[in-house]
Amino acid sequence: MRLAPALVAVSVFTSMGCRWRRRRAPPRPPPVSARIEVLDRARLADHAYGRVGDLRLVAGEVALTVAARPDAPGHRPMMGAIVDVDRAADDQPDPLLWWRPVWIDAASRAHPMVAALVDLAPCPNRSVGVVRTATVDGVSLRSQLCALGPGRFRVRTTARDLPAGATLADDINPGSASVRVEGRDEGWEGTTPTPWIELTEHGTTLRFETADPAVARRNLVHIAAETFPSAVTWMASGASSDRTLTVRAADPAPPPPAAGATLRLGFDDPSGADVPVHVMFARAGGPDPQPALDARAHGFASGRSVYLLDGHGDVSLPPGEYRVTASRGTAWTLHRSTVTLGAGAPTELRATLRPVLPPGWIAADLHLHASPSPDSRVTLAQRVGSLVCNGIDFAVATDHNRITDLSPAVRAAGLDHALVTAIGDEVTSAGSTLWGHFNAFPLPPVGEAVAPEDAVPPYYGVDPAALFAGARAAGASILQVNHPRMPPSIGYFDLTRFDAATGRASEAFSEGFDAVEAFNGIWLETPAKVREGLVDLVGLARRGMRVTATGNSDSHRLVYEEAGYPRTWVRVAQGARATLGERVFAGIRRGETSVSSGPFVTLENLTDGRDGVLVVRITVTAPAWVPVEHVELWRDDVVAQRWAVTAPATDGVRFETRAVLRLERDAVVTAWADAETPLPDVLPYPGARAIGFTSPRYIDRDGDGRVTVAPRP
Structure with missing residues (x-):
């Protein structure tokens, strides 16, 4: 049938129009709504790295902060890394320390990206994005961050000149957040294939996903009975990787069972x-x-x-x-x-409950962590409460490369009468060569205009002498060597090959410290490691050094690593409460300390020993629940006299004696008390031991103004 001309025209026009529409590209979706902001004030929340001048990519109510400024000398180079995640406009903690590209060589060594350029760049979906470029050990890296929608982001990274056997990867540091991967529980470690990784903490979950084959690797840190978190390396299968990140509120915790x-x-x-x-x-x-x-x-x-x-x-x-x-x-x-x-x-x-110990001494914990440390979930309020409930009078906040002030939490809890605090920092060495951990205190408070990362003394890529000098320049009058012989690679004495028998060490060893943490809380069940601490104090005397012994909890948690176990008793002069910190620091500098996880030991010199006869009085005081079974008097690093304590346990003085030592030369003298019976259920460790010892007494036998201890035969 033939159509009327008018109908033919309409039909042809419509048909042509249909063909034209089929040839057109499909309509482009509207651009994703996102914006870039420049930080005008530092991020101050726990684990925050964001500084003035850094970039924030905002999608919906979620923002990622990208480090866009070069780092100060002596600080971790983080330019180009994603360093903060926020689900709201205010500055809140999040489950991420940093997320950055790395390439992994054939020997499994990581080469992190430190961007030479961080700039704005349009994304394929027409949203605004951030591009990061760098040449890292001969490999050119380009990584682009784009918004996909509210709370969703994409990172695509490519590499040129990647060596044979090498691959791209992501360096994801979750701090203390829980980490889940496909098919494994929260405590996983080792290597496992997984298309996704989830981090959860502070009410926020970050879910990283990829459609490409990927393998995650995590090596947790195990020391004695404790386990500490570590970063996750998420390896791609070649020279490119494509990841998405979804940020959402964490699932609510299940309600506790009914108590009844x-x-x-x-x-x-x-x-x-x-x-x-x-x-x-x-x-x-x-x-x-x-x-x-x-x-x-x-x-x-x-x-x-x-x-x-x-x-x-x-x-x-x-x-x-x-x-x-x-x-x-x-x-x-x-x-x-x-x-x-x-x-x-x-x-x-x-x-x-009744106090038992004599007055004139202050119970101090000089090594403590809370949520500003990347490996602790303890809030500042909880940290303050745990200290007060465990009878600590004076505490120094020493988070890893973070300046923390506990005093606002003390005031908020109404505990000013019970606890005095000082600001400190555990200067945690980092970089290609590690030197250990060192507490620096007291430090001045940091204003809100200064980013936490910028406020700490230098710690990255500096040798011990420079590290100590930086801490002194920051205001610290006391430097304490923490856990000097602790694996893995965090003990200063091990890392500098310090030999207590001779006093010799590597050329990197610096003597610029005042105190040594001879008893760290992680060794509560390992008395041999505590004795090793006393031996090291004698080894330092073989170098002509006089240092103070301390003992501290190094608490990162609450129930485990309990605050105040052990503690450092410091003898202080009378004075106003406002001057307690100054008096504690003066007592530490004088060496008037006694370390304890149970018995309180004092050693009084009754003579000066210059005639070759040293007379001392040893007193051990403890409540009846603390076991005390042995008392020792050390001359240098040898037990010169030992007594068994057999009297029934009572509250108060448990042992007292007058002892005589014959001296032919200068000596270091220390008193020690312990028990093989473990402490009762004040700690969750079944084998926690009651140990107490004094700071060394340096005896100048020849009267030349120095104490020189001979090498061990």
């Missing part, structure tokens, strides 16, 4: 005043209980512990029989009892 029974706790001192306590719960033949503290109480719960800042609170537990241990550190008596809880009215438990 209430224990009403109340603790005071002999005057009737409320006393802060640390309460531990145990249940025979069953899993560790998980007590829940009433929200109205002044305190918090963690694991099988409850910390009561005013000694009072209602605790919820399932009905049953529990062993309850309430303590306030090694200077106080404790309370132990067994309670049977049932449904219905609360069961009451009230007790009085």
Whole structure:
């Protein structure tokens, strides 16, 4: 059938129009809504690296911060790395320290990208993005960050001139965040294929995904009974990688099981005043209980512990029989009892704790971590509470390469009367050569105009002498060598090949420190490592050095690595509370310290020893619950005299004697007390030992003004 001319024209036009539409490219989607901001103030939240001048790529309510400025000398080079993730406009903690491209050579060595250029660049989806370029050890890297939508991002990285056997990878440092990969639980380590990685902490989850084959590698750090986090290397299969990142609110934690029974706790001192306590719960033949503290109480719960800042609170537990241990550190008596809880009215438990040790000494913990450290989840409020409940009078905040001030948390908790704090920094060496960890204190407070990374003393790529000089320049009057013989690669004495038998060390060894952490809390179950610390103090005397012994918890957690175990007792002169810090530092510089995870040991010189006869008095004081079984008097690094303590345990002086040492030459003298019986349930470690020892006494036998100890035969 033939169509009318008009209809033919319309039909042809329509047909041609259809053919024309089919030949056109499909409509382009609208550009993704995103924007670039330049930081006008430093990011101050825990783990934050963002500094003024860095770039923020904002998509919806989520922003990624890219380090866009060169780093100061002596600081980790992070230019080009993604260093902060925010789900809101305010400055909040997040699960990421950094995310940056690296290439991995055939020997599995990582070559991190430090960008030579960070600039804006359009993305394929017409959104704005950030491009980072660098040549790293002969390999040219280009990495572009783009927004895909609200809370979603893409990073595409390419490499040129990649050597044979090498591959691209991502260096993802989650700090203390939980890390999940496909088919593995949260505690995974080693190497595993996975198309995704999830980091969760602070109410935020970051999910990294790829459609390409990828392998994740993580090597956790194991020291004694403890495990510490590490970065994740996510390896691609060649010279390009394509990753997406989705940022969302973390899934809510499951509600705790119904308790059904209430224990009403109340603790005071002999005057009737409320006393802060640390309460531990145990249940025979069953899993560790998980007590829940009433929200109205002044305190918090963690694991099988409850910390009561005013000694009072209602605790919820399932009905049953529990062993309850309430303590306030090694200077106080404790309370132990067994309670049977049932449904219905609360069961009451009230007790009085008494101080035991003599006045004139301050309990100090000079090595502590909280959430500003990348390997700790403890909040500042929790850290302050744990210190007070464990009877610490003076504390120094020493987060890894971070300046932390605990005093606002002390004031917020109303604990100014119980705890004085100082600002410090654990200068944690980094770079191609590691030298260990060192506490620097006191340091001045840092204003909000200064980024946390810029405020710390130099730590990256500097030798020990430069590291010590930088800490002194920052204001530190005391430098403490932390855990000097601790694997892996964090013990200064091991890394500088210091030989205590001769006093010799490598050329890199610097003597610019004042104190040595002879007892670190990680060695509570390993007395031989603590004795090693005393031997090292004698080895330093073989170099002509006089240093002070300290002992500190190095606490990164709450229930494990308990604050105040061990502690450094510092003899202080009388004075106003406002000057306590100055008096503590003066006592440390004088060497008037005693280290303890239980017994408190003092050593008094009754003669000066210059006639060849040194007379000393040794006194050991402890509450009855602290086991004391042996006392030793050391001359140099040899036990010269040893006594067994057989008297029944009582609160107060447990041992006292007058001892005589014959000296032919200069000597270092130390008193020590310990027990093979472990501490009771004030700590979760089944084998935690009660150990106490004094700082060395340097005896100038020949009167020449120096103490020179002969090498060990």
